[in-house]
Amino acid sequence: MKEEFRVTPWEVSGKIDYSKLIKQFGVSKLDKELLKRIEKHAGELHLFLRRKVFFAHRDLNWLLDEYEKGNKFFLYTGRAPSGAVHLGHLFPWILCKWLQDKFGAEMWFQFPDEEKFLFKKNLSFEDVEKSLNENMLDVIALGFDPKKTHFLVDTKHANLMYKEACKVAKKITFSTVKASFGLNDSSNIGSIFYTSMQAVPAFLPSVLKKKKIPCLIPLGVDQDPHFRIARDVIPKLGYDKPALIHNVFLPPLSGMGGKMSSSESNVAILTTDSPKEVRRKINKYAFSGGRATIEEHRKKGGNPDVDVSFQYLRMFFEPDDKKLQKIYEDYKSGELLTSELKDILIKKINNFLAKHQKKRKLAKKQISKFLYKD
Amino acid sequence: MKEEFRVTPWEVSGKIDYSKLIKQFGVSKLDKELLKRIEKHAGELHLFLRRKVFFAHRDLNWLLDEYEKGNKFFLYTGRAPSGAVHLGHLFPWILCKWLQDKFGAEMWFQFPDEEKFLFKKNLSFEDVEKSLNENMLDVIALGFDPKKTHFLVDTKHANLMYKEACKVAKKITFSTVKASFGLNDSSNIGSIFYTSMQAVPAFLPSVLKKKKIPCLIPLGVDQDPHFRIARDVIPKLGYDKPALIHNVFLPPLSGMGGKMSSSESNVAILTTDSPKEVRRKINKYAFSGGRATIEEHRKKGGNPDVDVSFQYLRMFFEPDDKKLQKIYEDYKSGELLTSELKDILIKKINNFLAKHQKKRKLAKKQISKFLYKD
Numbered sequence: 137m138k139e140e141f142r143v144t145p146w147e148v149s150g151k152i153d154y155s156k157l158i159k160q161f162g163v164s165k166l167d168k169e170l171l172k173r174i175e176k177h178a179g180e181l182h183l184f185l186r187r188k189v190f191f192a193h194r195d196l197n198w199l200l201d202e203y204e205k206g207n208k209f210f211l212y213t214g215r216a217p218s219g220a221v222h223l224g225h226l227f228p229w230i231l232c233k234w235l236q237d238k239f240g241a242e243m244w245f246q247f248p249d250e251e252k253f254l255f256k257k258n259l260s261f262e263d264v265e266k267s268l269n270e271n272m273l274d275v276i277a278l279g280f281d282p283k284k285t286h287f288l289v290d291t292k293h294a295n296l297m298y299k300e301a302c303k304v305a306k307k308i309t310f311s312t313v314k315a316s317f318g319l320n321d322s323s324n325i326g327s328i329f330y331t332s333m334q335a336v337p338a339f340l341p342s343v344l345k346k347k348k349i350p351c352l353i354p355l356g357v358d359q360d361p362h363f364r365i366a367r368d369v370i371p372k373l374g375y376d377k378p379a380l381i382h383n384v385f386l387p388p389l390s391g392m393g394g395k396m397s398s399s400e401s402n403v404a405i406l407t408t409d410s411p412k413e414v415r416r417k418i419n420k421y422a423f424s425g426g427r428a429t430i431e432e433h434r435k436k437g438g439n440p441d442v443d444v445s446f447q448y449l450r451m452f453f454e455p456d457d458k459k460l461q462k463i464y465e466d467y468k469s470g471e472l473l474t475s476e477l478k479d480i481l482i483k484k485i486n487n488f489l490a491k492h493q494k495k496r497k498l499a500k501k502q503i504s505k506f507l508y509k510d
Numbered sequence: 511m512k513e514e515f516r517v518t519p520w521e522v523s524g525k526i527d528y529s530k531l532i533k534q535f536g537v538s539k540l541d542k543e544l545l546k547r548i549e550k551h552a553g554e555l556h557l558f559l560r561r562k563v564f565f566a567h568r569d570l571n572w573l574l575d576e577y578e579k580g581n582k583f584f585l586y587t588g589r590a591p592s593g594a595v596h597l598g599h600l601f602p603w604i605l606c607k608w609l610q611d612k613f614g615a616e617m618w619f620q621f622p623d624e625e626k627f628l629f630k631k632n633l634s635f636e637d638v639e640k641s642l643n644e645n646m647l648d649v650i651a652l653g654f655d656p657k658k659t660h661f662l663v664d665t666k667h668a669n670l671m672y673k674e675a676c677k678v679a680k681k682i683t684f685s686t687v688k689a690s691f692g693l694n695d696s697s698n699i700g701s702i703f704y705t706s707m708q709a710v711p712a713f714l715p716s717v718l719k720k721k722k723i724p725c726l727i728p729l730g731v732d733q734d735p736h737f738r739i740a741r742d743v744i745p746k747l748g749y750d751k752p753a754l755i756h757n758v759f760l761p762p763l764s765g766m767g768g769k770m771s772s773s774e775s776n777v778a779i780l781t782t783d784s785p786k787e788v789r790r791k792i793n794k795y796a797f798s799g800g801r802a803t804i805e806e807h808r809k810k811g812g813n814p815d816v817d818v819s820f821q822y823l824r825m826f827f828e829p830d831d832k833k834l835q836k837i838y839e840d841y842k843s844g845e846l847l848t849s850e851l852k853d854i855l856i857k858k859i860n861n862f863l864a865k866h867q868k869k870r871k872l873a874k875k876q877i878s879k880f881l882y883k884d
Binding site for chain 2: 253254261295297298299301303305309310320321323326329332
């Protein structure tokens with residue numbers, strides 16, 4: 137039987153059926169009850185939670201039990217530096233920022249600068265270094281509290297991380313990574329070892345503070361295999377399994393399948409795109425649920441469920457549920473044309489990016505405040 | 511066909527035929543011509559060179575060519591901390607000290623504190639840490655110049671080493687380490703990665719000084735597989751292959767097969783053994799080439815070629831060739847009894863250890879001088 141879609145840390149393709157993925161990965165659905173528990177503590181629910189951008193989890197109930205007992209969690213997420221940041225990358229980061237604000241959580245942000253180096257044939261550490269600095273600016277621009285936020289760069293924090301990674305590595309066989317990541321005998325031995333480094337920040341704060349601190353990892357669902365292994369190993373080292381909360385992928389402009397990717401920059405909105413560039417990309421490439429002619433559209437209406445512009449508004453840019461509902465209905469009835477819908481989105485994105493890019497510039501002087509110091 | 515002997519970084523067993531090993535490993539014999547080249551520069555030949563304790567090499571002629579062009583080499587050897595140091599461990603270290611003196615060479619000494627942790631099931635990092643400090647004392651006690659000698663501890667110098675190890679790792683497939691080290695799918699992913707870390711000190715000084723510096727690695731021949739791989743990879747990173755010079759194993763007291771091991775402490779002389787302990791071990795366990803009775807020994811003579819005490823004198827403790835020759839002949843003729851031969855050795859070892867242990871005590875305050883600082 138042909139796979140209809142494929143989700144691994146290194147490949148996302150096909151039209152993803154997230155209900156199937158929940159079963160395939162053995163994660164739990166992020167249900168109403170759990171959302172209510174979050175809302176109770178946060179006072180509200182972030183758009184990403186309300187709109188099911190975050191759709192699955194592992195052990196989130198346990199994490200909230202601990203929180204209710206007064207045992208605060210820390211957040212861990214990351215970014216393997218390579219190329220530009222696009223809007224899809226921001227899902228877990230923005231949720232982290234919201235969780236930091238609402239739960240007073242410390243944030244550990246990993247930049248595994250060896251990951252892409254090890255997995256991409258022609259990438260050098262010099263290439264990675266350039267992306268690293270640029271990528272850090274995007275994280276800082278989201279407004280994290282520098283006093284509560286710590287950046288870890290694998291090769292620069294190796295004194296802190298390599299020993300812990302060895303402890304993880306000792307508990308993982310090649311068979312396990314082979315099965316989880318599709319590696320084989322021709323894989324390089326750095327790529328085989330790598331998942332051990334990705335596991336470390338999930339318990340490093342517990343090592344440093346010499347007590348068990350619960351960990352919550354917001355992450356793209358494609359990263360789940362790393363933490364399936366990490367969750368097996370970490371209790372063997374005397375720490376608690378990290379809880380996970382998974383987001384869906386922001387689709388590329390070209391349509392509702394797969395995952396936005398910076399390497400296909402025509403169908404990705406980068407955080408550094410100019411207003412003109414955003415307009416060009418959306419007008420030219422954003423897959424439309426509209427009809428072939430204006431007349432037909434007015435008569436039969438469009439399909440917002442496959443319309444990428446509408447989906448971006450739903451998943452990211454229109455927080456007002458009532459306004460979104462109206463756009464949905466107007467598009468479906470044919471009252472709202474594709475060009476008008478795109479225009480709404482373009483303005484929203486450009487508004488978001490104008491602020492982001494301003495904060496991104498200011499971030500250049502702040503990097504050292506965020507880098508973890510022993 | 512049954513293997514008669516086995517030499518890998520993790521197992522040495524059987525009566526080793528070093529001529530066969532030269533062919534098996536594809537190393538070159540350390541011949542007279544080469545020894546003369548060394549002697550020309552050093553003014554003399556160390557006992558370990560004269561007596562073929564160091565018996566094989568890779569690219570030593572190239573190293574001397576470079577030296578003659580004014581391109582000085584540095585030395586690299588190491589010790590995976592675990593348990594006590596025995597006399598056999600000292601072969602490469604003592605040669606390094608001699609080479610440092612004679613060639614003015616910088617010395618990089620690696621303590622890969624993760625190696626035994628990764629390869630030994632029940633060993634913890636706490637266990638390793640204890641051995642690490644003890645082992646460092648033995649190295650310092652040999653008299654290295656602290657200004658020209660740098661200790662690298664893998665987990666403590668990971669900021670310096672991990673990135674370089676990733677560069678090495680990217681060029682090595684699992685197939686390669688499988689074949690070289692007998693690893694398999696059940697091996698842990700730390701043990702699979704490890705050889706990358708062992709390769710790093712062979713080119714790290716070149717990285718730091720931003721120019722190619724030739725490297726010479728004195729090492730037990732069982733470590734050759736690590737550097738067979740490293741020598742393939744290092745030129746791909748833009749540096750020269752390190753030259754190697756290999757020593758035979760000091761046999762255990764029990765006889766001329768295998769390799770002395772600290773875990774079988776009755777048949778190993780540890781650097782911390784008391785004079786009484788040395789006497790007990792040698793009198794009780796040192797395999798003798800003598801006859802069953804004194805009468806028979808006087809009549810037929812002993813066999814120094816299989817007598818461990820004689821071999822220790824030859825390989826380590828009697829630098830005077832004439833004296834050694836006389837002992838050989840006297841033992842063979844039966845004039846020298848086994849008890850007398852053992853007595854000669856016991857005095858020599860205890861004399862050596864008395865000095866070593868004194869310097870070992872003084873070394874406690876010197877460790878920080880030897881640890882490499884960025």
